[in-house]
Amino acid sequence: MQGTGETLLQLHIGRLSVGYGRRRIIEALDLPALEGGTVTALIGPNAAGKTTLLRALAGLVPAKGSIRLDDVELTGLSVAGHARHVTYMPQALPQRVALTVFEATLSALMSSRGDALSAAGAHARALDALARLGISDLAMRGLDELSGGQRQLASLAQSIVREPAVLLLDEPTSALDIHHQLRVMQLVxxxxxxxxxxxxxxxxxxxxxxxxxxxxxVLQNGAVAADGTPEAAITPETLARVYRVEARVERCSHGFLQVIVDRAV
Ligand SMILES: Nc1ncnc2c1ncn2[C@@H]1O[C@H](COP(=O)(O)OP(=O)(O)OP(=O)(O)O)[C@@H](O)[C@H]1O
Ligand SMILES: [Mg+2]
Structure with a gap:
């Protein structure tokens, strides 16, 4: 189900409601289609519902409404059915897993695509995922003996090795130094x-x-506060309204947007 040059994948989210027990976090959320070949950043304050939205898209929390990947309706699919299309890298990483980095990567691959691959092919793909993240040297190390940043990179390897059509990454660079942050963003x-x-x-x-x-x-209180190109969505007005900060949005000498936060209000 991967997109080709001509027919780009589309993920449609319509009237999506998600909550925990009786508490609604996201209510009837609509989003213009997310398209293949694009990175969408989901930003917003703590507790806005970002993780909840990603978990719903991954089928990990019950949701009402529609999540449609081209013509496949994902709501109502089993977790395994969902996992064939969508991979979610969680914000909080499991701490105590008695597997090596390589074993964990291989088992992530086998759990989603194992039926379609030879053992040698699966091994090669797992090794390739580690190489692309620059962590080949960690292959035989136990997950439980890694640093926080190394564990985050190992978790990313488990996500990308599956080659999903939809890849959902929840703060994948939060534990990384600046070199590894950029390396991950460039790889994405x-x-x-x-x-x-x-x-x-x-x-x-x-x-x-x-x-x-x-x-x-930009998500705020479970609803879309802004949506568009970075220039359109990231403005001093939006930052003031959503994050309660006085901020300037300026371009650096290379033309990239920079956000300078002057104070919290
Ligand atoms: N398992 C849960 N049970 C009950 N309420 C939850 C659960 N997980 C999250 N919530 C609540 O849902 C709301 C949205 O949480 P969510 O984790 O989606 O926020 P977030 O935008 O990812 O925040 P952060 O930037 O802090 O990660 C919060 O009010 C939170 O307390
Ligand atoms: Mg979160």
């Missing part, structure tokens, strides 16, 4: 170009969102 851009997939990435770094995403969706 490469994957989107190569495979024409749909990526939705939650970020708190607004300048990074502006630089690497073609579209920015």
């Amino acid at each position: 851009a490469e994957l989107v170009r190569e495979r024409s997939i749909i990526v939705v990435i939650v970020l708190h770094d607004i300048a990074q969102a502006a630089r690497y995403a073609q579209r920015v969706v």
Whole structure:
């Protein structure tokens, strides 16, 4: 179900409602289609509902409404059915897993695509995912003996190895140093170009969102507060309304948007 140059994938989200028990977090959310070959950054304050939205798109929390990938309705599919199309990298990473980085990557691949691959092919793909993230040297290390940033990179390897049509990344760079942050963002851009997939990435770094995403969706209290190109969605007015900060949005000498926050109000 991967997009080709001619027919780009589209993910349609219509009247989506998600909550926990009786508490509604997202109510009848509509979004113009997310398109293959684009990175959408999902930003917004703590507790806005970003993780809840991604978990709903991944089929990990019950949702009402429609999540449609081209003509496949995803709501109502089993977790396994969902996982064939959508991969979600969680914000909080499991701590105590007695697998090596390579084993974890391979088992992520086998759990979604194992039936279609030879053992040698699966091994090669797992090794390739580690290489693309620059963590080949961690392959035989236990997940439980890694640093926080190394664990985050290992978790990313488990997401990208599946080659999903829709890749949902929840703050994938929160534990990374600046080199690894950019490396990951560059890899995401490469994957989107190569495979024409749909990526939705939650970020708190607004300048990074502006630089690497073609579209920015700002979520506030479970609703869309702004949606558009980085220039359209990231403005001093939106930042004041959504984040309660006085901020300037300026271009650096290379033309990239920068956000300078002067004070919290
Ligand atoms: N498992 C849960 N049970 C009940 N309420 C939850 C659960 N998970 C999240 N919530 C609530 O849902 C709301 C949205 O949380 P969510 O995790 O989606 O926010 P977020 O935008 O990802 O925030 P952050 O930037 O802090 O990660 C919050 O009010 C939170 O307390
Ligand atoms: Mg979150």
